[in-house]
Amino acid sequence: MHWLAAPLVLYLFPSWFRNGFVLGTVLVLVQYLSLLAAVLAQFQSRLLEAESKALDLAFLDPLTGLNNKRHVHTLFDQALVLATRPHQVVAVFYIDLDNFKPINDTAGHAAGDEVLKTVAARLKGSTRSTDICARVGGDEFVVIGTQLDSEEQAEGIARKLLAQLTMPVLVNGRSHALGASIGIGLHPRHGSTLPELMQCADQAMYYVKRNGKSGCGVFQGAPAARTA
Structure with missing residues (x-):
C-alpha cells in the first residue's frame, strides 16, 4: 500500500521522496524479518516435536505406552x-x-x-x-x-x-x-x-x-x- 500510494503522495508532496523511500525500506525490512521469524519458529516447533517423539521411542513401549x-x-x-x-x-x-x-x-x-x-x-x-x-x-x-x-x-x-x-x-x-x-x-x-x-x-x-x-x-x- 505504501509503494502504491507513493506516486500520489509525491505528486502532492514532492519533498516527501526521501522520507517515503526510507519509510518504505523500513517497512519491507520489518516484513522480511517477521517472515524469517515465523519460519524459524515453525522450524523450532517441528524440531521439538521430532525430539519429543524420539524420546518416546527411546523410553516408552510403543504398544502399551508403559x-x-x-x-x-x-x-x-x-x-x-x-x-x-x-x-x-x-x-x-x-x-x-x-x-x-x-x-x-x-x-x-x-x-x-x-x-x-x-x-x-x-x-x-x-x-x-x-x-x-x-x-x-x-x-x-x-x-x-x-x-x-x-x-x-x-x-x-x-x-x-x-x-x-x-x-x-x-x-x-x-x-x-x-x-x-x-x-x-x-x-x-x-x-x-x-x-x-x-x-x-x-x-x-x-x-x-x-x-x-x-x-x-x-x-x-x-x-x-x-x-x-
Missing part, C-alpha cells in the same frame, strides 16, 4: 533417591502373564495386543503416580512400588495387582481368561540395585509359576514364599 526396560533403570535410581526415610521399602514386582499364549494362538496377535494394552491400563490404574510400570518382554511386566512403609504393604499391592490381572479381558466381544504369576524383590533386604532385585523377583515369580500359577510370592532364597 516405560520400557531401558528407561526403567533410570526411574529406579530416581525412586531410591525419593526413599529417604530409613524404614521405607522399594518393591520390585516381576509379572509374567499366565494363559497369554493360547490367546495369541486362538484369537490372533491383534487380540493379544489388545489384551496387553488392557493389562497395561490395569497396572497403571492399580498403582500410584509415584510408582513405576514397565513392559520388559512380550508378556512380562515390572512394577516398582516406591516409598512403601513396610514389606507387608508390598504384599498387599501384589495381591491387588493379581486381582486385577486375573479378571477376564473382553476383546471384540470375546472374553479371554488370564492370570499372572508375580514375584517380589524388596529393597534393601534383597539388594540395592535393580538387576539384583529383578533377579530375585524373577526367581520368586518362577517359583509361583511352577506351583500352580496365578499367585504372588516374596523372594526367600530357595524357595520363595508363596503368598497367594
Whole structure:
C-alpha cells in the first residue's frame, strides 16, 4: 500500500521522496524479518516435536505406552533417591502373564495386543503416580512400588495387582481368561540395585509359576514364599 500510494503522495508532496523511500525500506525490512521469524519458529516447533517423539521411542513401549526396560533403570535410581526415610521399602514386582499364549494362538496377535494394552491400563490404574510400570518382554511386566512403609504393604499391592490381572479381558466381544504369576524383590533386604532385585523377583515369580500359577510370592532364597 505504501509503494502504491507513493506516486500520489509525491505528486502532492514532492519533498516527501526521501522520507517515503526510507519509510518504505523500513517497512519491507520489518516484513522480511517477521517472515524469517515465523519460519524459524515453525522450524523450532517441528524440531521439538521430532525430539519429543524420539524420546518416546527411546523410553516408552510403543504398544502399551508403559516405560520400557531401558528407561526403567533410570526411574529406579530416581525412586531410591525419593526413599529417604530409613524404614521405607522399594518393591520390585516381576509379572509374567499366565494363559497369554493360547490367546495369541486362538484369537490372533491383534487380540493379544489388545489384551496387553488392557493389562497395561490395569497396572497403571492399580498403582500410584509415584510408582513405576514397565513392559520388559512380550508378556512380562515390572512394577516398582516406591516409598512403601513396610514389606507387608508390598504384599498387599501384589495381591491387588493379581486381582486385577486375573479378571477376564473382553476383546471384540470375546472374553479371554488370564492370570499372572508375580514375584517380589524388596529393597534393601534383597539388594540395592535393580538387576539384583529383578533377579530375585524373577526367581520368586518362577517359583509361583511352577506351583500352580496365578499367585504372588516374596523372594526367600530357595524357595520363595508363596503368598497367594
